[in-house]
Amino acid sequence: xxxxxxxxxxxxxxxxxxxxxxxxxxxxxxxxxxxxxxxxxxxxxxxxxxxxxxxxxxxxxxxxxxxxxxxxxxxxxxxxxxxxxxxxxxxxxxxxxxxxxxxxxxxx
Amino acid sequence: xxxxxxxxxxxxxxxxxxxxxxxxxxxxxxxxxxxxxxxxxxxxxxxxxxxxxxxxxxxxxxxxxxxxxxxxxxxxxxxxxxxxxxxxxxxxxxxxxxxxxxxxxxxxxxxxxxxxxxxxxxxxxxxxxxxxxxxxxxxxxxxxxxxxxxxxxxxxxxxxxxxxxxxxxxxxxxxxxxxxxxxxxxxxxxxxxxxxxxxxxxxx
Numbered sequence: 001x002x003x004x005x006x007x008x009x010x011x012x013x014x015x016x017x018x019x020x021x022x023x024x025x026x027x028x029x030x031x032x033x034x035x036x037x038x039x040x041x042x043x044x045x046x047x048x049x050x051x052x053x054x055x056x057x058x059x060x061x062x063x064x065x066x067x068x069x070x071x072x073x074x075x076x077x078x079x080x081x082x083x084x085x086x087x088x089x090x091x092x093x094x095x096x097x098x099x100x101x102x103x104x105x106x107x108x
Numbered sequence: 109x110x111x112x113x114x115x116x117x118x119x120x121x122x123x124x125x126x127x128x129x130x131x132x133x134x135x136x137x138x139x140x141x142x143x144x145x146x147x148x149x150x151x152x153x154x155x156x157x158x159x160x161x162x163x164x165x166x167x168x169x170x171x172x173x174x175x176x177x178x179x180x181x182x183x184x185x186x187x188x189x190x191x192x193x194x195x196x197x198x199x200x201x202x203x204x205x206x207x208x209x210x211x212x213x214x215x216x217x218x219x220x221x222x223x224x225x226x227x228x229x230x231x232x233x234x235x236x237x238x239x240x241x242x243x244x245x246x247x248x249x250x251x252x253x254x255x256x257x258x259x260x261x262x263x264x265x266x267x268x269x270x271x272x273x274x275x276x277x278x279x280x281x282x283x284x285x286x287x288x289x290x291x292x293x294x295x296x297x298x299x300x301x302x303x304x305x306x307x308x309x310x311x312x
Contacts, residue, residue: 015216017279019265024215024279058216059223061263063276092227098256 003049003086004039009056011035019063028067036068040076043084053088054095065095066102073106189235190306196232197302200225200255204295207262208288212280215263222259229255241309251301254294261291 008016012035013026020029036052043050054060073081081103089095203221207213233248242248262281265274273287283291 016219018215018263018276019267023265023276059219061215061219061222062260063263063265064219066264067267092223092230094226094230094252094256 001047001049003051004043005051005053006035006039007053007056014057016057016060016064018061019067023063028064028071031064032068032071036072037075040072040084044076044080049084049086051086051088055089055091059092060095062098065099069099070102070106073103078103078106185239186309186312189239189241190309192232192235193302193306193309196228197299199228200298201295204258204262204291208283208291212282215276215279215281218262218281222262226255226259236309241312247301247305247308251298251305254298254301258291258294258298261287261294 006012008014012031015026016028016031017024017026019027021027036050040050042048069081072085087096087099203225207218207221229252233252236242236248262274265276273284275282275284
């Protein structure tokens with residue numbers, strides 16, 4: 001499978017923020033609406049997957065990750081997300097596990 | 109150091125008891141089998157006997173020293189690890205209390221502090237697993253979950269605006285009383301788990 005690559009620090013910000021736009025800059029909502037959702041939709045259309053590289057930022061709040069990945073699973077179903085999304089996180093290996101949980105529990 | 113002296117005394121006593129036991133057994137065996145010592149005992153120098161005694165003595169000394177060294181190395185390894193965990197605990201508590209003591213703090217500042225904390229714990233976690241200290245109850249995994257819970261309590265704002273226990277406004281974070289209490293309770297839980305982990309390492 002071919003992949004479209006997203007780098008968080010290069011394509012978005014080194015300081016990912018809170019959950020919603022109303023709470024502050026570089027929110028999860030902003031990342032989801034401006035970058036991840038359109039990229040994921042395009043990838044599905046072209047039978048491709050998406051990789052997101054999370055390294056190189058100051059860190060991620062729970063709200064940001066839940067809004068982005070839980071939001072993606074709410075829109076496209078957890079099965080589609082698991083099938084078409086690869087998370088790269090070498091600095092914080094535990095984030096992959098955290099994100100898996102946000103995807104699994106997206107509709108709870 | 110005290111433990112090492114006790115260990116040495118135990119080893120020496122053990123060798124002494126073993127020696128006594130074998131001598132006594134030999135004596136009893138002689139009596140039961142009507143073995144008699146020659147009436148005329150010839151006093152002579154047998155180099156092979158002397159060599160055997162010397163080798164036995166040297167072996168006893170070597171084994172004792174070797175075991176002592178191993179015990180010392182294990183203790184040093186444990187002390188370094190425990191010291192590392194204590195330092196982590198100190199920094200962790202300091203960072204979290206600094207966050208709680210600020211009336212308002214930047215969300216990204218909190219997130220950055222938490223990243224450092226979790227990465228530090230991740231490296232301790234790897235060392236503990238590498239040296240096989242995580243044998244009982246998967247304590248480290250539970251501790252990791254507790255640290256993640258703290259992160260959730262500090263950085264998870266609700267999807268709806270119903271709950272006001274954690275508010276982010278213009279990128280600044282503030283907590284309600286209930287959320288602060290929950291964080292303190294979670295910290296207490298982590299403190300007892302770290303204590304249990306240190307006890308486990310010491311027993312290992």
